Amino acid sequence: MESTGTTPPPAATSPREQWRAQGYLVLRNVLKASHIARLRTIVEHVYAQWRTCPMTSEPGDYGYEPNAWIILHLNHPGRFREHPEYLRDLLDTIAEPVAIRTLEQIMGEVPLFSQAAMFINPPGHTRPGNWHRDCQYQTEGEEQERAAVRDEADPPREVHLNIPLLSTRHTWVVPGSHLRWDTPEERDIRLHHSTTKELPGAVRLELEPGDLAFFHVNSLHRGTYDKDMLRRTLNLTYSRASIVRPASGVEELNRTKGYVSTFQPWCLKPGYLDGVRPETREFFERFIRTYLDSWRPEYLSDALGAGRLAYFRDF
Numbered sequence: 001m002e003s004t005g006t007t008p009p010p011a012a013t014s015p016r017e018q019w020r021a022q023g024y025l026v027l028r029n030v031l032k033a034s035h036i037a038r039l040r041t042i043v044e045h046v047y048a049q050w051r052t053c054p055m056t057s058e059p060g061d062y063g064y065e066p067n068a069w070i071i072l073h074l075n076h077p078g079r080f081r082e083h084p085e086y087l088r089d090l091l092d093t094i095a096e097p098v099a100i101r102t103l104e105q106i107m108g109e110v111p112l113f114s115q116a117a118m119f120i121n122p123p124g125h126t127r128p129g130n131w132h133r134d135c136q137y138q139t140e141g142e143e144q145e146r147a148a149v150r151d152e153a154d155p156p157r158e159v160h161l162n163i164p165l166l167s168t169r170h171t172w173v174v175p176g177s178h179l180r181w182d183t184p185e186e187r188d189i190r191l192h193h194s195t196t197k198e199l200p201g202a203v204r205l206e207l208e209p210g211d212l213a214f215f216h217v218n219s220l221h222r223g224t225y226d227k228d229m230l231r232r233t234l235n236l237t238y239s240r241a242s243i244v245r246p247a248s249g250v251e252e253l254n255r256t257k258g259y260v261s262t263f264q265p266w267c268l269k270p271g272y273l274d275g276v277r278p279e280t281r282e283f284f285e286r287f288i289r290t291y292l293d294s295w296r297p298e299y300l301s302d303a304l305g306a307g308r309l310a311y312f313r314d315f
């Protein structure tokens with residue numbers, strides 16, 4: 001880890017304690033080289049498929065363009081029409097036993113799938129990325145935001161897991177910030193200079209293929225997206241099974257252009273889980289049971305446009 005601050009993170013005695021104190025945890029060399037090579041094949045296939053999709057058929061307009069930095073919903077079966085076996089291997093990776101066991105330890109309960117995305121280097125323009133806490137996008141006003149930081153701290157409401165498929169130095173976290181509100185300086189930088197100034201004490205995660213990097217969604221963190229530095233990092237999000245965030249209805253889906261992370265009706269496609277490991281099946285069946293009731297056809301309206309309607313209906 002490279003630190004910009006003067007105070008090194010305190011020595012941690014166990015992964016659980018490191019998580020609790022720092023709000024992030026890196027496990028080294030978990031995935032074998034052959035697994036990473038397979039994932040590279042899979043994500044290059046996804047990239048090539050996604051590249052051909054018009055913006056208006058991707059949720060939230062997260063489609064291919066010079067500024068693109070993320071591909072959402074890697075687990076959409078439409079990405080794998082010619083290679084269903086790629087989908088199976090991707091689902092098995094999302095439910096990877098070491099990752100799930102670690103999440104159980106961190107969360108103190110069973111983890112629930114939420115989203116599978118991938119960070120990429122933008123095709124045209126470097127994106128500095130902004131310091132943020134994820135809860136700032138899910139709350140309104142400082143009072144709610146402070147309450148989320150407080151209530152979702154430990155155990156965490158949600159955890160991101162970054163799986164780099166190439167060496168990467170593009171994720172920054174402020175250790176311990178998941179447990180407390182911003183200092184005045186942090187607040188000023190997060191709100192007014194989020195892409196131009198460094199946060200004191202931030203560490204840059206130095207990740208190699210095979211590593212698993214967990215971080216708290218409400219920690220102060222940032223990604224950077226350098227157009228000239230090939231980036232392929234899976235970004236998986238898990239919540240605690242007791243905390244769910246279903247799509248609330250047609251208004252929300254229209255407002256977000258179809259991007260509500262757990263709105264994934266394609267999981268109901270017959271055969272979606274064919275060939276996965278038994279524990280992967282159990283893991284995704286829990287996700288399906290939890291969100292099934294929110295995957296309602298009536299949540300999809302013409303306002304989404306024909307491309308997105310097809311994305312959610314014809315997989």
Ligand SMILES: O=C(O)CCC(=O)C(=O)O
Nearest residue numbers: 119160170171222223224
């Ligand atoms: O690794 C990165 O690019 C940072 C990710 C990030 O900002 C997020 O997951 O919210």
